[in-house]
Amino acid sequence: MKELSYKERFLRSLRLEPVDRVPIPAFCTHPLVELMEQTGLTAPDIHYKQDDMVKFALAAYEILGLEGVRLPTDGAFEAEAIGCPIDIGARDRNPSVANHPFKLNDIRIPNDFMLKERIPIYLEAVKTVKRLVGDDIPVTAHFQGPVTMASQLVGAETFLLGLTDKKKEIKALLDIVTEICIKMGNALNEAGADVLQFPDGMATSEIISPQMFEEFVQPCFQKILWSVPCPIVLHICGNTTPILPSLKEIGAAGFSFDVKVSVSDAKRILGTEMSLIGNISTQETLLHGSKDDVHRECLAAIRSGINVLAPSCGFAPHTPLGNIKEMINTAKITSDR
Numbered sequence: 291m292k293e294l295s296y297k298e299r300f301l302r303s304l305r306l307e308p309v310d311r312v313p314i315p316a317f318c319t320h321p322l323v324e325l326m327e328q329t330g331l332t333a334p335d336i337h338y339k340q341d342d343m344v345k346f347a348l349a350a351y352e353i354l355g356l357e358g359v360r361l362p363t364d365g366a367f368e369a370e371a372i373g374c375p376i377d378i379g380a381r382d383r384n385p386s387v388a389n390h391p392f393k394l395n396d397i398r399i400p401n402d403f404m405l406k407e408r409i410p411i412y413l414e415a416v417k418t419v420k421r422l423v424g425d426d427i428p429v430t431a432h433f434q435g436p437v438t439m440a441s442q443l444v445g446a447e448t449f450l451l452g453l454t455d456k457k458k459e460i461k462a463l464l465d466i467v468t469e470i471c472i473k474m475g476n477a478l479n480e481a482g483a484d485v486l487q488f489p490d491g492m493a494t495s496e497i498i499s500p501q502m503f504e505e506f507v508q509p510c511f512q513k514i515l516w517s518v519p520c521p522i523v524l525h526i527c528g529n530t531t532p533i534l535p536s537l538k539e540i541g542a543a544g545f546s547f548d549v550k551v552s553v554s555d556a557k558r559i560l561g562t563e564m565s566l567i568g569n570i571s572t573q574e575t576l577l578h579g580s581k582d583d584v585h586r587e588c589l590a591a592i593r594s595g596i597n598v599l600a601p602s603c604g605f606a607p608h609t610p611l612g613n614i615k616e617m618i619n620t621a622k623i624t625s626d627r
């Protein structure tokens with residue numbers, strides 16, 4: 291097989307077409323402190339200044355060696371633009387929603403939220419990165435999933451209690467945030483992202499039962515995934531084994547999952563429907579493990595049929611770059627399964 295470009299290998303892997311080896315694109319957030327030190331960049335500037343956002347995204351490809359560029363490094367963009375107060379974080383702490391000002395029975399979204407706060411910076415950064423890396427390097431961008439976004443707006447407790455005693459209001463809220471997801475997804479696609487990642491950590495089976503997932507979440511996911519004409523990878527952390535069967539028909543190009551889900555279970559249930567992405571432990575292995583641990587876990591994931599090698603969730607800020615480089619090396623030298 292002729293040498294594939296990083297983008298071609300990634301896209302083929304998403305389409306479940308033959309490849310020479312697993313790709314290891316930039317996938318999940320990487321607010322890495324060691325990478326900030328090597329580039330002279332820092333947080334929160336990498337989250338708030340367009341040039342720094344672009345340089346930091348490029349550094350993960352140029353310096354670290356990940357096979358693609360990904361941005362942004364936090365998941366508070368949409369909630370911030372809609373009106374949630376933000377804690378801007380620190381060098382090793384991402385911006386996050388500081389409190390939840392919306393009432394379940396009174397959700398008013400500013401019509402011009404796509405023009406507010408960091409969203410224009412983010413969209414411009416995607417365009418710039420795309421222009422700079424050319425056509426052989428995949429650009430991945432993310433937009434927040436509806437369950438997480440709904441929880442950011444009204445608070446997780448209000449959202450979760452509402453699933454049983456305020457179903458009508460919760461469904462109305464999910465309809466609203468689903469439209470926001472569709473707008474963000476389409477804007478990122480138009481800005482030039484080759485692949486979109488769609489993380490929704492709050493939709494995990496550790497928080498939402500499979501029955502509630504089917505009733506409340508699955509219809510939103512389907513609507514979003516069918517409304518954005520770009521390969522989209524759903525990411526849900528934690529143990530999602532109970533909902534794997536429900537993910538079959540949602541229309542995602544791939545599913546990016548946690549180390550708590552076994553690759554062979556995911557392969558058995560979803561393997562003919564979508565690409566499987568993951569699932570190297572971000573805490574035990576990548577943050578605290580040795581290079582040997584990283585190598586072993588990557589090799590096991592590849593041998594079990596993972597299609598795209600990636601961390602099980604966002605990289606922890608203090609993850610040693612050496613461990614991520616070991617992931618990359620293992621992907622590159624492992625051609626057979």
Ligand SMILES: [Zn+2]
Binds near residue numbers: 491525526527
């Ligand atoms: Zn995650």
